[in-house]
Amino acid sequence: MGGGFSALANEKNIVTHPSNPNLGDLPESCIALILSCLEPSEICKLARLNKTFHQSSFADVVWESKLPENHQILVKKLFSVEESSERLSKKEIFSRLCRPIRFSGDTKEVWLEKGRRGICVAISWKGMKITGIDDRRYWTHISTDESRFHTIAYLQQMWWLEVEGNLEFEFPAGNYSLFFRLQIGRTSKRAGWRIVSDLEQVHGWNIKPVKFQLELSNGQHTTSNCYLNEAAGKWMHYHVGDFVVENSYIPTKLKFSMAQIDCTHTKAGLCLDSVFIFPSESMKQLKQF
Amino acid sequence: MSSSEERKLILKSSDNEEFVVKESSAVQCLTIKNLVEDRCVSDPIPLANVDSKILALVIEFMEKHAETTLSNSEKKEFDVEFVKKPFDDLLELILAANYLDFRELMDVLCNTCAKQMENWSVEEVREKFNIQNDYTVEEEKAARAENPWAFE
Numbered sequence: 001m002g003g004g005f006s007a008l009a010n011e012k013n014i015v016t017h018p019s020n021p022n023l024g025d026l027p028e029s030c031i032a033l034i035l036s037c038l039e040p041s042e043i044c045k046l047a048r049l050n051k052t053f054h055q056s057s058f059a060d061v062v063w064e065s066k067l068p069e070n071h072q073i074l075v076k077k078l079f080s081v082e083e084s085s086e087r088l089s090k091k092e093i094f095s096r097l098c099r100p101i102r103f104s105g106d107t108k109e110v111w112l113e114k115g116r117r118g119i120c121v122a123i124s125w126k127g128m129k130i131t132g133i134d135d136r137r138y139w140t141h142i143s144t145d146e147s148r149f150h151t152i153a154y155l156q157q158m159w160w161l162e163v164e165g166n167l168e169f170e171f172p173a174g175n176y177s178l179f180f181r182l183q184i185g186r187t188s189k190r191a192g193w194r195i196v197s198d199l200e201q202v203h204g205w206n207i208k209p210v211k212f213q214l215e216l217s218n219g220q221h222t223t224s225n226c227y228l229n230e231a232a233g234k235w236m237h238y239h240v241g242d243f244v245v246e247n248s249y250i251p252t253k254l255k256f257s258m259a260q261i262d263c264t265h266t267k268a269g270l271c272l273d274s275v276f277i278f279p280s281e282s283m284k285q286l287k288q289f
Numbered sequence: 290m291s292s293s294e295e296r297k298l299i300l301k302s303s304d305n306e307e308f309v310v311k312e313s314s315a316v317q318c319l320t321i322k323n324l325v326e327d328r329c330v331s332d333p334i335p336l337a338n339v340d341s342k343i344l345a346l347v348i349e350f351m352e353k354h355a356e357t358t359l360s361n362s363e364k365k366e367f368d369v370e371f372v373k374k375p376f377d378d379l380l381e382l383i384l385a386a387n388y389l390d391f392r393e394l395m396d397v398l399c400n401t402c403a404k405q406m407e408n409w410s411v412e413e414v415r416e417k418f419n420i421q422n423d424y425t426v427e428e429e430k431a432a433r434a435e436n437p438w439a440f441e
Binding site for chain 1: 384387395396399402403404407408414415421422429433435441
């Protein structure tokens with residue numbers, strides 16, 4: 001009578017019920033569940049409370065729900081061969097994914113947003129096909145710390161602006177938005193100040209709009225026409241469109257482009273940094289960088 | 290459904306009080322569910338690690354969440370009121386929910402505790418919840434330097 005039950009109790013390794021339980025007396029498994037309700041920065045902070053909290057903070061259950069559901073695929077794709085064959089803890093996977101990881105010959109970068117658990121991708125202009133990019137009459141390549149890839153392409157002057165790129169990536173299911181990061185006019189630093197240079201060269205952006213397109217292999221397609229009439233010297237994210245990923249386990253294949261090929265007028269003075277893809281809910285949190 | 294058709298179980302607390310509950314409510318506790326499925330149910334089921342005060346609360350939660358006529362938002366409203374208890378009671382409930390493997394109760398309680406701990410400094414949390422710091426000075430320094438990525 002109750003014999004089976006007390007054996008069960010022993011298996012669970014229950015701490016003998018203290019008369020005045022203290023948070024520090026809880027079993028590690030309970031502390032891990034409490035920690036799993038918190039944000040990563042809080043978890044890592046509270047891991048310093050005492051050794052039990054520290055130990056609990058390594059438990060997979062704390063980090064599992066913070067990872068995208070297809071994180072195993074992302075590990076295989078992005079981590080080195082040695083790393084992905086090791087049995088990495090969920091915490092290790094989470095901490096690695098939070099920091100930007102380069103792929104595709106260093107032209108693309110992916111990271112996991114700590115707060116919202118969304119996957120973000122940035123694609124450098126170096127990973128795109130740009131008409132005339134190697135012709136120094138049209139485009140120059142500039143090293144700068146204003147780009148996460150440390151390089152931007154500057155359009156001096158051209159009739160034919162055409163930029164194309166593509167991406168194949170296993171986005172976790174959800175809604176995403178794609179942007180081009182562009183700046184009208186060039187800037188440089190003089191005596192610690194950031195100033196707009198060669199402003200008189202900028203022209204052609206308010207005559208006809210630039211056509212932005214996004215196309216997915218599953219048929220989703222958006223087009224937007226936009227005048228690049230923002231103030232010079234300011235990086236802007238131009239929204240191309242949104243797309244929906246339904247299956248986290250098959251790669252999403254997409255193509256994007258921007259073009260202004262009207263030969264009746266030249267365009268000049270544009271900085272092209274990269275394309276960004278964010279989960280759509282993060283749009284409001286868009287930072288300058 | 291008349292109550293006489295419902296299967297009932299008797300749960301006995303560590304201080305020997307007996308509580309009659311519907312089996313359909315009680316099996317939310319996986320520990321009890323396993324006993325029922327393995328046909329190891331004794332009469333009453335002794336719960337050596339849960340006293341009557343806490344068991345009564347667990348049963349209150351259990352029965353509310355088993356009610357099929359309540360919407361999720363009504364259950365949530367109940368949860369909000371349910372957790373308004375002294376912290377010591379919440380800890381005892383966590384231990385009981387852990388022992389009984391009652392996931393739904395566990396989630397609500399852990400979430401409540403987490404909210405009470407967040408946004409305080411480590412020293413403030415230690416003081417507030419009377420947690421012993423068992424680190425040496427060096428260990429604590431090392432722990433402080435861990436995980437810089439989490440704060441970026």
